[in-house]
Amino acid sequence: MISTKKRIVITSVLLIFFGAAVAFIYYYFFYNEDLNKPLPMTITVDAEDSREPEDIAYRFWFDYMKQYTGEDVSPWKRLTDVRYNKFQLLAGDEAEFAVEVTFWAKLDKGNWSTHHNWGEVQNDGTVKNIQWTFRIKKTSQNKYTLLRIDDISNSVGDLPPVENTYQKEAGIDVPDENNRYRIEKNTLEVTYDNGENWKGVPVEINKLFEGEYNGPKHELMEESYIIKPERTAFIVGGLQHIEVLQSTDQGETWNTSSVPTPFQAIRMRLLDFVSKSNGFLILTGDRTMSWEGNMIFKTIDSGSTWRQVGSVPTERKVTSGGFIDEKLGYVSFGSISRNSQPEVPDLYRTDDAGETWTQVDVPIPAEYKGVFTVAEIPTFDGSQGILLVNQGPNGDFQGGNVLAKFISVDNGKTWSFANLIDPDDVIER
Template sequence: MAAKKKWTLLFAIGACIIVLIIGVSLLLKFYKVDFNKKLPMTVTLESDDAKPEDVAYKFWMELITPYEESNVPPWAGLNDVRFNKFQLLAGDKKDFAIEATFWVKPKNEMWSIFHNWGTKQKDGTIQDIHWTMRIKNVGKNKFRLTKIEETSNTVAGQAPVKEHYQKEAGIKVDDENNGYTIENGKLKVTYDNRKHWHKVPIKIDELFEGEYNGEQDTLIPGSFVITPTKTAFVIVEKERQIETGQPEPEKIKIVYSVDRGDTWKEGSVPMTFPSVRIRMIGFTSKQNGYLIVTSDRTMNFESHVVFKTNDGGKSWKAVGSVPDVNSLVTDGGFTNDKLGFISFGSKNEMDKQPSPYLFRTSDGGRHWDEVEVPIPSEYQGIFTVAQVPVFDGSQGTLLVNQGPSGDFQGGKVLAKFISIDKGMTWNFANLVDPDQVLSK
């Protein structure tokens, strides 16, 4: 009887948990207002010369006004809504992105619970709500709203970390389940949050060979990829050389697995290097990947080469480099097999403030063009080093940091830019405030 009561109790507890989960799911479904579910939305304006800001205001009114009506349930209703501004972020009348800044006063506390919006005030209003609205012209005076990005989670309008932008853009990034450890001179990887470990057949010294003086208990940033479908590590080997008095050349190999570490393969890079500094690897699909290598550094100059693979990492081919640029590389990567970016830190010219030195390729690395990052006049000389942008289709987000010596607002505030033409042109959007120093 005791055993039967025990199983009955466990069954009851399990049933309660299931009911609770279902209840929470239903609350989220019925209480949270998801404006993107109403999209795409199309409007027609009477004016032939409507500005992008006017179009965005029309959409905003179409979306928000229904929640001020008396027949809306209190949990979804708004007593008052006011806009602050509509600002063009990028594009033109054919295809553009607008930031809408506004505030609301909900009829019920439920709105605040289910919407992580802005800053709640004592009078019940929620201030500093930001939307980025993606709009296209689809006919004469006819426009279509295709996406709304709610960006009111921090003072600056965006969460601080780069991974956030990747996830929002639908780009897969490593999560807490995937990781590594270096213990007793051995490298191991895990895919289930440290429950099981797989040994990697690599000599630890080869992970840090070249121009690297850091501790050997943490892998060099950018030199590895760990996901269930593709795991890869860049290693550097010194080639044996007859006594000539010359430094030994270094050869790069890629050790990779496609079955969660059960078996490992090796790919070779068909070049040798005087002294490897940066080694950045990434995969844009199961077969396509990139490797950016810098070497032979002298003061603030070095050489760099971009390699590509189209067979999952087995073979690599040098596709080129940015011509006539020997500055130190600070970041680099590809969004897909064709579109890539390399950042060379700050560009320093006589009688000019330092500015981001960013290059773009649209043909897989064969040809590169410098990208202008238009820093607003009030921030020139402050935001100087571009990071690799991330993309959602043709729309991209670019963060520009202050470089190693930056001290504006503690040095951690970033400038955010957006593009709607696959990174050919960029427009300033706002500041990204990771530690919320702007609100202090």
């Protein structure tokens, strides 16, 4: 027989365990809920239905919110009322677009403290000014698919702490420990197994820093090299012509290819491959004060030969550049001011592999003009793009590391402000 005292102890332990389990489930599934878990969603429209982006977005929003409003919904998730304020087209066309929805929701009684981290709960259980961005694509003549939802409430976005892609988007370095280099005793070495083994690279160290480079000589210039198991490459030289030193067998053998340039001295050298065969090289040089030339080169034979394809039509200093695929590329020239107006990003785009370039309009909101000034190179998932704009070298808004995030659904032709990225968690909600 179990004594009454023991039964009380066992019951108490079970209650504590059950309570902890309930708290964990609540936190994991509701406070930290992934808005995109039910996606993708697809709807079919009839011939008489409206095809306006805002109306399509409404259809998705109405269907999506059913998971919170039905009588059979768990009390932990239930909303007793939810109504929209507006739907606003942000970017895109009838084939693919982004729409912002602003709405409010009333939480089920007894669950007012935290719910989905959507915002501040009023005394009556109402959460106001919830803002989401819907990314929608027309997938057939009568069908549309909701691809992604971004929560932009309060115009502040958090970063998942372990997601490297998001960390990279926020400007946080995420080093690849397995594949890296070191310079020791005037020798360049690479590793592919986190330093277990090192292989020497057949190059003179001083050749890696030639030209108009005035930085430290113990670290290679950013984006002037690639270290991956399938391809390792370094830009060598910097006076009148350069070479691409490359290995495709993890440093067992090396070969070089020559890239003649019109510059007497090269400053920036940005190297990247977008496929096994196709790669790009962006060079700048012949700097005079804040002006310099730039030139774009392309290879279609894995770097054996390089062809000059064009240049960006400006002589301002390049801050960053890169290609997304075999056609689409961007070059950033920092910030620019016109007619005594606040500085804005100076970003150019090509969709023909660098032959022609057009300036990109980055619509900085009025309250942030002069704050976010330097565009970084965007990232893409299909035609959906994310562009981050930083504060430049002298930025001091909220400590200087907060970035503005923009989205595109048309391969980066147009961009719309989404929210702020707060990697250091300094902005008060």
